[in-house]
Amino acid sequence: MAKAEKQRAKKMTMVRAKKSFHHGDLREALIAATRELLIEHGPDGFTLADACRRAGVTTAAPYKHFRDKQEILEEIVARAFDQLKEQNARAVAERGSGTIEGISAMGISYLEFAVAQPAIFRLMFGDLKKSKKADEPGEECLKHVVEEVALYCRKNGHTADAQQVAVRLWTFVHGASSLELDGDYERVVPGLDVHNLIADVTPRLLGATSDIRAPRKKKGELRSDQCEG
Amino acid sequence: MAKAEKQRAKKMTMVRAKKSFHHGDLREALIAATRELLIEHGPDGFTLADACRRAGVTTAAPYKHFRDKQEILEEIVARAFDQLKEQNARAVAERGSGTIEGISAMGISYLEFAVAQPAIFRLMFGDLKKSKKADEPGEECLKHVVEEVALYCRKNGHTADAQQVAVRLWTFVHGASSLELDGDYERVVPGLDVHNLIADVTPRLLGATSDIRAPRKKKGELRSDQCEG
DNA sequence: ACTTATAAGTAAGCGACACTAACTTTGCAA
DNA sequence: TTGCAAAGTTAGTGTCGCTTACTTATAAGT
Numbered sequence: 001m002a003k004a005e006k007q008r009a010k011k012m013t014m015v016r017a018k019k020s021f022h023h024g025d026l027r028e029a030l031i032a033a034t035r036e037l038l039i040e041h042g043p044d045g046f047t048l049a050d051a052c053r054r055a056g057v058t059t060a061a062p063y064k065h066f067r068d069k070q071e072i073l074e075e076i077v078a079r080a081f082d083q084l085k086e087q088n089a090r091a092v093a094e095r096g097s098g099t100i101e102g103i104s105a106m107g108i109s110y111l112e113f114a115v116a117q118p119a120i121f122r123l124m125f126g127d128l129k130k131s132k133k134a135d136e137p138g139e140e141c142l143k144h145v146v147e148e149v150a151l152y153c154r155k156n157g158h159t160a161d162a163q164q165v166a167v168r169l170w171t172f173v174h175g176a177s178s179l180e181l182d183g184d185y186e187r188v189v190p191g192l193d194v195h196n197l198i199a200d201v202t203p204r205l206l207g208a209t210s211d212i213r214a215p216r217k218k219k220g221e222l223r224s225d226q227c228e229g
Numbered sequence: 230m231a232k233a234e235k236q237r238a239k240k241m242t243m244v245r246a247k248k249s250f251h252h253g254d255l256r257e258a259l260i261a262a263t264r265e266l267l268i269e270h271g272p273d274g275f276t277l278a279d280a281c282r283r284a285g286v287t288t289a290a291p292y293k294h295f296r297d298k299q300e301i302l303e304e305i306v307a308r309a310f311d312q313l314k315e316q317n318a319r320a321v322a323e324r325g326s327g328t329i330e331g332i333s334a335m336g337i338s339y340l341e342f343a344v345a346q347p348a349i350f351r352l353m354f355g356d357l358k359k360s361k362k363a364d365e366p367g368e369e370c371l372k373h374v375v376e377e378v379a380l381y382c383r384k385n386g387h388t389a390d391a392q393q394v395a396v397r398l399w400t401f402v403h404g405a406s407s408l409e410l411d412g413d414y415e416r417v418v419p420g421l422d423v424h425n426l427i428a429d430v431t432p433r434l435l436g437a438t439s440d441i442r443a444p445r446k447k448k449g450e451l452r453s454d455q456c457e458g
Numbered sequence: 459a460c461t462t463a464t465a466a467g468t469a470a471g472c473g474a475c476a477c478t479a480a481c482t483t484t485g486c487a488a
Numbered sequence: 489t490t491g492c493a494a495a496g497t498t499a500g501t502g503t504c505g506c507t508t509a510c511t512t513a514t515a516a517g518t
Contacts, residue, residue: 023466023467026466026467044273047503047504047505048504048505048506049503049504049505057466057467057468058467058468058469059504059505059506060467060468060469060470060506060507060508061466061467061468062506063505063506063507064465064466064467065466068505068506069504069505069506122355125407125408125411125413126351126411138413138416138417139416139417142417142418163418167414167418167421167426168401168426168429168430170404170408171401171404171405171408171426171430172397172400172401172404172430173404174404174407174408175399175400175401175402175403175404175405175407176400176404178354178403178404178407179354179399179400179403182354182355184354184367185396187367187368188367188368188371189371189392189396192396197396197397197400200397201397201400201434204433204434204436205430205433207433252495252496255495255496276474276475276476277475277476277477278474278475278476286495286496286497287496287497287498288475288476288477289477289478289479289496289497289498289499290495290496290497292476292477292478293494293495293496294495297476297477298476298477
């Protein structure tokens with residue numbers, strides 16, 4: 001009667017009413033919907049309620065699968081770290097492991113990840129604190145850089161501390177990603193090619209550690225990549 | 230009677246009831262309160278309502294002075310840029326204008342600003358987009374770096390493009406600030422001294438130093454491309 | 459096959475927040 | 489003195505995150 005009609009009507013409003021009442025896999029659906037909204041409206045522009053509407057459930061439904069809003073984001077962040085790790089690995093493998101080009105490509109990969117999904121990138125490194133799950137993947141990302149740098153050093157007879165160098169590279173690439181992401185480059189240095197920036201700087205940061213002193217013009221002559229006017 | 234009593238009672242709850250009903254300078258009071266809350270609870274952890282309570286007014290009062298919540302934040306961000314600019318100028322002046330030490334000090338000043346007021350720093354560069362007011366001050370910050378680099382180059386006979394070098398420095402320092410701020414260094418490289426990091430890298434990015442034995446002789450001719458898979 | 463426990467949904471409601479509208483108080487100026 | 493605009497207030501709207509209590513479908517046990 002009225003009941004049956006109501007049910008049927010509700011069915012129609014569901015986005016994916018596979019099995020009428022139960023949603024099949026609401027957990028994944030919510031993660032997907034949240035991801036979409038994150039991309040569409042930025043990190044703060046999405047609401048859990050919106051994600052529910054998109055998944056075709058009421059706003060109370062998520063709490064059967066997640067403790068709170070934050071937990072959905074944490075799951076997304078954790079997966080994003082895995083994705084970043086994988087993408088970086090692919091980039092470095094393509095251009096040559098333990099080479100400047102490979103390491104540089106890894107940095108550019110990092111940048112491209114950030115640009116491709118700005119909101120998620122911000123969540124990954126923002127203070128919404130990943131707390132638990134995203135800790136390890138983040139470490140693994142840097143660890144991979146350390147390995148590549150160490151390999152490069154071995155190949156080229158450098159004695160530099162690979163970890164220290166890797167931190168430099170990470171820092172620079174992260175800065176470039178952040179500034180590009182927020183549109184700060186665009187605003188302040190309109191024509192900038194960020195890929196080139198990273199490729200230019202990578203070799204500089206790969207150098208050995210300690211003999212940093214006054215500027216010696218001695219060696220200043222040789223590099224054409226230094227700065228063209 | 231009751232009315233008068235109520236009013237008097239309300240007076241007591243006001244934070245600064247200079248003139249009873251009217252608040253003297255609510256605009257400034259709200260900005261101050263918002264700043265405090267920003268520092269206490271992070272960029273997303275504050276509410277306009279809280280700021281009102283702290284200023285001793287109702288939640289409708291702010292709209293006599295600001296269009297919306299965002300406009301308060303924009304004002305704070307604009308002032309923060311001025312403060313950053315000034316602080317950087319002081320830092321470089323102390324250590325010597327146009328010197329590596331001065332430029333390095335400017336970078337460290339940037340970092341310390343970020344660490345001292347993380348929430349505000351994030352607002353400055355986050356995507357909450359400063360839109361109008363914070364545009365110029367941000368540009369001026371970089372412009373100052375460009376000037377210092379140019380001065381340094383002139384002093385030392387470098388031909389480098391000061392703007393390009395300045396962007397490198399900005400990028401690195403911004404990356405260091407972001408990672409330090411979010412606790413990522415702490416998590417991944419616990420013992421790191423970020424000041425040293427900046428001081429180490431500054432000369433490298435200035436093009437001064439050199440120990441880059443990178444076999445990047447000519448673009449087409451890099452060997453060791455294909456090492457292991 | 460029938461019962462039954464439980465996982466997974468709904469409905470209704472709470473408190474908080476951003477913001478609005480309409481009213482009231484106050485200070486200042488003609 | 490009046491009268492008016494600035495700067496408050498009260499009251500209310502819609503939304504959000506989250507909770508509680510109820511309902512429904514599924515799958516297991518006998």
